[in-house]
Amino acid sequence: MKITQAFHFEAAHRLPKVPEGHRCANLHGHSYRVELYLEGPVDPDTGFVIDFFDIEAVFGPLLHRLDHHYLNEIEGLENPTAELIAVWIWDRVKPSLPQLVKVIVYETPDCWAEYEG
Numbered sequence: 001m002k003i004t005q006a007f008h009f010e011a012a013h014r015l016p017k018v019p020e021g022h023r024c025a026n027l028h029g030h031s032y033r034v035e036l037y038l039e040g041p042v043d044p045d046t047g048f049v050i051d052f053f054d055i056e057a058v059f060g061p062l063l064h065r066l067d068h069h070y071l072n073e074i075e076g077l078e079n080p081t082a083e084l085i086a087v088w089i090w091d092r093v094k095p096s097l098p099q100l101v102k103v104i105v106y107e108t109p110d111c112w113a114e115y116e117g
């Protein structure tokens with residue numbers, strides 16, 4: 001069984017490694033959406049793969065570090081592309097939620113990065 005939980009955060013960033021003249025080198029912000037995909041058997045007692053509240057308990061502190069922050073100042077996010085934010089989230093969630101199979105980070109509704117470890 002597959003389950004997904006989505007989260008949102010607002011954050012500022014700039015991309016330090018883009019070529020000269022690229023507009024994303026300038027400080028700007030996004031309304032990010034994060035989707036955490038988990039997969040596993042349904043527990044016959046609870047009916048859950050895992051309680052959504054338990055996912056929230058793991059991701060909540062990370063969300064708190066991201067929301068309304070300047071991403072470039074967060075350790076490990078010095079180059080905060082959607083791809084590297086997805087890896088950053090994966091590395092911090094997977095140890096606590098081994099059922100995690102995919103992280104998607106949407107920078108905008110039209111642009112996103114998917115990471116499966």
Ligand SMILES: Nc1nc2c(c(=O)[nH]1)N=C([C@H](O)[C@H](O)COP(=O)(O)OP(=O)(O)OP(=O)(O)O)CN2
Pocket residue numbers: 015024028080081082083107108111
């Ligand atoms: N592969 C990637 N390419 C780009 C990334 C990224 O994370 N991975 N990021 C950016 C910038 O963050 C840029 O801000 C994204 O710009 P854009 O998609 O144009 O979003 P806007 O909010 O500026 O949308 P507009 O409606 O076009 O103004 C660039 N590339």
Ligand SMILES: [Zn+2]
Pocket residue numbers: 013024028029030107
């Ligand atoms: Zn951006």
